[in-house]
Each structure stands twice: as C-alpha cells, then as structure tokens.
Amino acid sequence: MDTVRLGIVGVGGMGSDHARRIQAAQVPRCELAAVCDLNPERCQAFPAVRAFASSAELIRSGLVDAVLVATPHYGHTTIGIDALQNGLHVLVEKPISVHKADAERLIAAHSDPTRVFAAMFNQRTDPSYRKIKQLLEAGELGSVRRTNWIITNWFRTEAYYRSGGWRATWEGEGGGVLLNQCPHNLDLFQWICGMPSAITAVGALGKYHDIEVEDEMTAIYEYPGGATGVFVATTGEAPGTNRLEICGDRGKLVFEDGKLRFTRNEVPADVFCRTSTEGFARPSVWNVEIPVSGGGEQHNGILKNFVAAILDGAPLIAPAEEGIRSVELANAMLYSALTGKRVELPLDSAAYAAHLRHLVETSTHVKATDGTASLTLKNSF
Numbered sequence: 001m002d003t004v005r006l007g008i009v010g011v012g013g014m015g016s017d018h019a020r021r022i023q024a025a026q027v028p029r030c031e032l033a034a035v036c037d038l039n040p041e042r043c044q045a046f047p048a049v050r051a052f053a054s055s056a057e058l059i060r061s062g063l064v065d066a067v068l069v070a071t072p073h074y075g076h077t078t079i080g081i082d083a084l085q086n087g088l089h090v091l092v093e094k095p096i097s098v099h100k101a102d103a104e105r106l107i108a109a110h111s112d113p114t115r116v117f118a119a120m121f122n123q124r125t126d127p128s129y130r131k132i133k134q135l136l137e138a139g140e141l142g143s144v145r146r147t148n149w150i151i152t153n154w155f156r157t158e159a160y161y162r163s164g165g166w167r168a169t170w171e172g173e174g175g176g177v178l179l180n181q182c183p184h185n186l187d188l189f190q191w192i193c194g195m196p197s198a199i200t201a202v203g204a205l206g207k208y209h210d211i212e213v214e215d216e217m218t219a220i221y222e223y224p225g226g227a228t229g230v231f232v233a234t235t236g237e238a239p240g241t242n243r244l245e246i247c248g249d250r251g252k253l254v255f256e257d258g259k260l261r262f263t264r265n266e267v268p269a270d271v272f273c274r275t276s277t278e279g280f281a282r283p284s285v286w287n288v289e290i291p292v293s294g295g296g297e298q299h300n301g302i303l304k305n306f307v308a309a310i311l312d313g314a315p316l317i318a319p320a321e322e323g324i325r326s327v328e329l330a331n332a333m334l335y336s337a338l339t340g341k342r343v344e345l346p347l348d349s350a351a352y353a354a355h356l357r358h359l360v361e362t363s364t365h366v367k368a369t370d371g372t373a374s375l376t377l378k379n380s381f
C-alpha cells in the first residue's frame with residue numbers, strides 16, 4: 001500500500017476543512033476516498049467522492065483503509081469503536097470521548113496493534129509547546145514547583161452556541177469550554193507537566209451565555225511530587241489571555257503573546273534559600289528569549305503523521321490512548337465544581353458517567369438553535 005484511502009465521518013465545520021485540505025493535496029499519500037454525514041447536503045460539497053449517510057456503511061464499504069471521525073463528541077466513541085472493530089485505522093477528533101468510561105471503551109477496542117489509532121491534537125505540532133516540553137525534559141527548570149495556564153481567549157458568542165443543536169448541551173456535547181475548546185490545552189498541559197493527583201475546581205454553568213454547561217472554570221492541581229498548578233478557562237472573557245507559566249527551582253518559563261521567555265536563576269532557588277546569609281537576597285537571573293517561529297503544521301501535521309504511521313510505521317505525535325488524560329482532567333474539574341469536592345485521580349469513571357447521565361436526564365434547558373450563524377474555522381483553534 002502506498003496511499004491511504006481515508007473516509008471522513010462528519011463533514012461539518014472541521015471535517016470539511018480536513019477534507020478540503022486533503023483534496024488540495026496538502027497531505028501527500030492520502031486520498032479522500034469517501035465522506036459521510038447525517039446531513040446529505042454536507043456531503044454534496046464533495047461531489048468527486050462516494051458519500052454515505054451512515055458511518056456503518058462507510059466503514060464496511062471496502063473503500064477506505066482509515067477513517068477520521070469529526071462528528072459531535074459522543075459519536076467519537078461509538079463510530080471509533082465500530083471502525084477499529086472492523087479493522088480500520090482511526091484518527092479521532094478531540095476530545096477522544098466525552099467521559100472517561102467511554103474513553104476506556106474506545107481504547108479497549110484498539111486490540112490490533114497493526115491498526116494505527118491517533119487523536120487530532122494538532123497543537124502538539126506547535127514549535128513553542130514542543131520547545132517547552134523539551135526544556136522541561138532536559139531538566140532546564142529543575143524540579144517544577146508551580147504551573148499556571150490562564151487560557152481565557154476562547155471567546156465565543158451566542159451565535160456560535162446557536163449554530164448547532166448539539167453544542168453546549170449535556171446530551172449533545174457533554175460539557176462546555178472544557179470539552180470543546182480546552183481539550184488542546186488540557187492535553188498540552190499534561191503532555192508538558194504531567195498529570196495531577198488531585199483537582200479542586202470552581203466553575204459556572206451558563207454564566208455568560210444562554211447554555212446549560214460550563215463556560216468558566218478555575219481549577220487547582222496537586223501534583224504527585226508536591227507541586228501545585230492552576231488552570232483557568234472561559235469562553236466569556238474578551239480580550240482574554242493565553243499565558244502558560246511554569247516555575248521550577250532553576251527558573252521560570254513564560255509563554256505568552258507568541259513569545260517564550262526563560263528567566264533562569266544563576267543559583268537554584270532551593271540552594272540559594274538554604275545557603276544565602278542575607279534575609280532579602282534573591283538569586284541573580286539571566287533573561288533568555290527563546291526563538292521559536294511559526295505555529296507548526298497543525299492539522300496537516302497530524303494527518304501527515306497518521307499517514308506515515310500507517311505506511312512507514314512512524315511513531316505517532318498524538319496516540320489516541322493519551323487522549324484519555326485530557327478527558328479525565330475535564331471530567332474531574334466538572335465533577336469537583338459540581339459537587340463542591342476535591343477529586344482525587346484516577347477519577348472513578350463509572351461514578352462520573354452516572355453523574356453526567358443524571359445531568360442529561362434532569363436537563364430542562366431549552367436550546368436555542370438557528371442556521372444563520374456564520375462559522376469560519378479560521379479563528380477556532
């Protein structure tokens with residue numbers, strides 16, 4: 001095999017964007033072989049390829065080697081399992097599932113190691129985040145004491161939420177800012193800094209929008225080694241902030257406004273603290289601006305890597321199995337915020353699934369939907 005025949009399930013905003021880039025030959029050795037959408041009009045945008053009204057038919061058509069699942073979130077689990085069980089390679093959009101129990105089922109369906117199973121965590125291709133990860137792994141910061149990600153520039157309008165009936169509902173999406181906008185940040189945060197062992201969060205449902213799910217969340221992380229962290233996210237703030245700050249004994253990294261700055265202690269803070277004879281002294285620092293350019297290949301980078309993993313056995317940038325972590329973080333934050341309790345990880349997946357089911361079953365919110373909202377994905381990532 002020298003070309004991957006790809007089928008895309010769900011050709012709405014994101015799926016059609018992927019399809020157009022593949023048709024424009026931006027992903028070598030990948031052919032768009034079929035599309036599928038419950039809404040037939042969506043498939044009409046791709047007249048040159050076979051269209052299916054059901055994912056089950058596409059998966060069993062014999063026309064594709066791999067599928068990209070770009071439906072609303074709950075479908076990632078069911079369609080992903082069906083595709084894996086039918087011997088296809090699978091690339092699933094973020095989040096891999098709505099809740100941890102679904103993610104466990106999805107991952108369990110990946111029983112054949114010859115099948116490639118990846119997740120669309122396109123921000124892992126961003127050179128800045130790759131550099132931060134590399135600096136931490138090289139020990140440049142020493143032992144990490146504190147992490148902080150303020151990611152409040154995911155501003156969304158009421159028109160955005162009205163644009164799809166599934167959006168921002170417990171039944172259709174399973175959450176709000178944590179499930180839709182933040183999977184990238186939650187993934188990167190754990191990819192770079194590791195998983196916390198406990199989370200305490202305060203959040204608000206429909207604070208800035210006419211929605212029933214969370215549009216604001218502030219979470220405190222406790223890491224196994226004693227470090228602490230804070231994660232702040234909302235879709236209600238403008239202009240908003242995107243600032244990642246990581247502090248270790250040997251200095252501080254700040255990534256904000258596209259700039260990566262490293263303030264390095266000449267003497268590690270813990271050593272200086274113990275050895276200085278002056279009460280108000282502090283370590284001298286070097287200010288280092290670390291050059292990083294561009295945003296990386298993003299979605300095309302993940303698609304190219306998926307194809308290379310299938311055809312050449314290349315290692316994945318974002319194995320789908322790792323996608324359970326951002327799902328677990330989102331679930332734990334919501335669980336803590338809604339129950340008022342500190343949540344220890346690993347999260348009890350069955351307990352959270354039951355909690356979410358209760359939210360779905362007791363929902364009384366009437367979702368406003370209209371077809372007039374214009375959605376361009378240009379600013380969505």
Ligand SMILES: NC(=O)c1ccc[n+]([C@@H]2O[C@H](COP(=O)([O-])OP(=O)(O)OC[C@H]3O[C@@H](n4cnc5c(N)ncnc54)[C@H](O)[C@@H]3O)[C@@H](O)[C@H]2O)c1
Nearest residue numbers: 010011012013014015036037038039070071093094164381
């Ligand atoms: N990686 C990124 O940067 C990024 C950006 C935006 C959205 N996304 C993700 O992409 C996914 C889709 O989001 P969107 O904004 O394109 O939503 P959308 O509503 O625009 O599109 C979803 C499409 O899926 C179709 N669909 C629903 N259920 C289906 C099923 N069972 N079988 C076939 N088709 C089905 C709908 O008819 C619709 O056309 C979500 O998981 C979202 O989180 C990822």
